[in-house]
Amino acid sequence: MDLVFEEFYRSIPKGGEEVCGDNVEIIKKNKKTIVVLSDGLGSGIKANILSTLTSKIASGLLEKELPLKEILSTILATLPVCEVRGIAYATLAFLIIDQKHQLRLIEIDSPSAFLFRNNQVQKLNYREFELEGKKIREANFKFQRSDQLFLVSDGVTHAGIGGLLNFGLGWDGVAKEIERTVRRNQADLKYNINKLVKVFNTFYGDQAGDDFTIIGMKYRKKRKVNIWSGPPLKAEDDSLLAEKISEAEGKKIICGGTTAQIAARELNKKLEVGLKYYDKDIPPTSQMEGFDLLTEGLLTLNRVLSLLKKYKPGQIPAAGKDGASRFTRLLLESDSVRFLVGRAVNESHQSLNLPINLGIRSQIISQIAEQLRRIKKKVEIEWF
Amino acid sequence: MSKNTLKICIGTPCHLMGAADLLESVENLNHKLREKIELKTSHCIDNCCEKAPVAEFNGKVYQDLNPEKLDKIIRENIR
DSSP, rough: OOOEEEEEEEEEETTSSSSSSSSEEEEEETTEEEEEEEEEEEHHHHHHHHHHHHHHHHHHHHTTTTOHHHHHHHHHHSOOOOTTOOSEEEEEEEEEEEEOOEEEEEEESOOOOOEEEEEEEEEOOEEEEETEEEEEEEEEEOTTTTTTTEEEEEHHHHTTTTTSSOOHHHHHHHHHHHHHHHOOOSHHHHHHHHHHHHHHHHHTTTOOSSSSSEEEEEEEEOEEEEEESSSSSSGGHHHHHHHHHHHHEEEEEEHHHHHHHHHHHHHOOOEEEEOSSSSSTTTOEEOOOOOEEEEHHHHHHHHHHHHHOOOOOBBOOOOOOOHHHHHHHHHHOEEEEEEEOOOOOOOHHHHOOHHHHHHHHHHHHHHHHHHHHHHOEEEEEOOO | EEEEEEEEEHHHHHHHHHHHHHHHHHTSSOHHHHTTTTEESOOSSSSSSGGGGGGEEETEEEEEHHHHHHHHHHHHHHO
């Protein structure tokens, strides 16, 4: 069974702030995943710059696969230190997991991680050592198939201060909340992260007293998605394409009104066209038995492209109900994406004098594929 | 009472030329009129995309519409 390491995070800025002082970097390279979390001192832009600086330095060094000790001393030597308080301007936690499921976690000044194993949350076994006058915690263990690991910034362990509690949740309180949430729904990490953010926000009385971030990680099975967009150049390929998509393994999307009509005709299925606009710019989606999503063509594809361009690995995709948001979510939830692209020119679009970059399907799909490869998805395109 | 059928095209050209406004205008019709109409959407009506937006009311195709024209068509042709 093919497994893939999946990770999601959410960062919530302190109440009243525009940006979050925590920063997360996720890098996937050579079947390794690197996750870096940094929390800048204070809040707002200053904290954001500090944490971005710290996490970028760390992830850059980690990506180059230098010896860990060297990386640590470089980071510790370059981390700016507050002159007044004598503490570092930013905290840092990072982990590396390789294809053998071996996980190495390093924490500097940040709360200990939460490991969900055998239905309960436990603390990791840490080895502590000192480097450049700083206490560093290291954990090294085998990450199991059903394990889930959560990293948080101190805004989470302090949740409740200035809100419902006098002294905040603390590590044990957070552990209890994680345990309760994950037990109920072990499969859906995204949902759990959203739920936990809601819980912590509630402890704060919906006005976070500090920036907070939670990252969740686990293994899951690989997922596939197939997309058919556009009628083929040769009309006799209609039936071939319809057969290909209907027999494909994984989720299925048809993108384009004409394409949907061809599929309905070839597969002898009923096409129900929707009439609800969730977003004024994106035409409604349709329904057909056996397919997960049927959307309009060009406008939806363009929106999908712009949503993908903004996406940062590990983020939880936007929750919109319109065709483009649902399309984007299906793409992001999958690990391999297969496009079946028809290259026939749609006569009806020629009359519109669309700008050239909006009008050419093959170009937009190539750009979407490029964006998907950027976030390490496997992409296949077949042209017809 | 025979039901009236209104089909509005939501293909890309019709959408760009204001199909959403047509749909909205139908939803905003007065209640008595609205309940006599069965509203449907379609990916293409009659391949006349250069005269978008297009709608079909009781079997007849109308082109180059806007909410006012559609309103007039409905009031004149309702059964």
